[in-house]
Amino acid sequence: MAVTSLSGESRPRATMRDVAALAGVSLKTVSRVVNEEAGVSPDVRERVAAAVQRLDYRPNLAASNLRRTGARSGLIGALVQDVSNSFSAGLLRSLEDAARSHRTGVLAASLDEGVDREQELVHDLVTRRVDGLVLMPASDRQDYLVAELRTGTPAVFVDRPPRGVDVDSVVIDNLLGGRMAAEHLLDRGHRRIAALFHLPTLTTAQLRREGFTAAHTDRGLRPDPRLVVDGVASTDEASEVVHRLLDLDDPPTAVFAGRNILASGAVRALRERGVHHEVALVGFDDFPLADLLDPPLTVVRQDVTKIGRLVAERLFARIGGDTSPPQHLVVDPTLVSRGSGEIPPRA
Known part of the structure; x- marks a missing residue:
C-alpha cells in the first residue's frame, strides 16, 4: 500500500524490514521494541524508535496479535439495533473504553431490526476473525450461531436475551421498567394512560407492555385498549399516534413512551398541540438534552x-478462557422524575 507525504509524493508504506535496515538491527529486535518486550538495551530501543519515527512506520497490530496468540485478532464485533440511537451509542462507548484496556478495537454496525442483515454481519465479522461478538439480536432465534460458538468464538447478548443458544447476556429488567412508568402515572391520579411500544416481536417491547399492564391489574384497573399502541417504529410514527390519540372524544391525560425515539415523537406531538404542560409523559430510556426540554x-x-x-x-473473560456456565445478568432500571411525568390529570 502506498502512502502520501505532506508534499503530495506517494511512497510505499514502510515495513519492519525497512526499520531494521535503517536502525542496523535484526527483525526480531524491531519486533521486540514494537511489541514492548524485554531483552533490548536502551540505546538500541532509541535507535529503533528513531527509525520508526523517520520512516512513519505503523505496525500491523492484527498480524502481530495473531502471531503472538495464534488466534487473536485484537478486534471484537458489536452489532446493535442502530449506532445513532443514544442507547446504542452509549453502550458502544462503554465497550470501547473497556476494550481499550485490553488493546482491542471494536467493529460496530447497525442491524436496523433486519434478520437477514444480522446473519450477514455476523458472518462478515467471523470471517474477519474477531475475538468475540456482542449482539443485540433482531432475530427470534439465534441457532445459526451454534457453529461459531462451537469453534470457539464467544458471544455476549445485550438488551435482548438469547434464544436457541445459551450464552452470556446482560439485559435491563424491562418488566420492572414498564411497571415503574405506569405506577408513577397511576400514583398521580391518571387513569387514561396511553402507551406506545416498539415491535411486538421484540422481547423488550413485550416485557415493557406486560409491566405496564401489570401495574394496572394490581390496582383492579384495565388499560383502555384504544390507548395502547404496538408496532410504533419511529419518531414520526410516534408523533402521528399521539396526535390521533389526542383527537379521541376522551383523550389520554398521560402518555408512556416505551422507547427513547418514541418519547421524542410524543414530545413533538404534545408541543404541536400546545398541551405539553397538561398531558403527563414518561419515556423509557434517557437521551441527551431530555433534561432541558420544557417540561x-x-x-x-x-x-x-x-x-x-x-x-x-463477560466477553473478555470468555476470550481469556473462562468456561464457566453462561451468566444471565439483569440490571434494574431507575425512574428519574424531572417534571413531565408529574403533571396531574386535567380536572
Missing part, C-alpha cells in the same frame, strides 16, 4: 455504562 422529561433510565461494563467483563 424536562421524566424517564425510566437504563444504566448504559454499567450494562456496557458488564458485557465487556
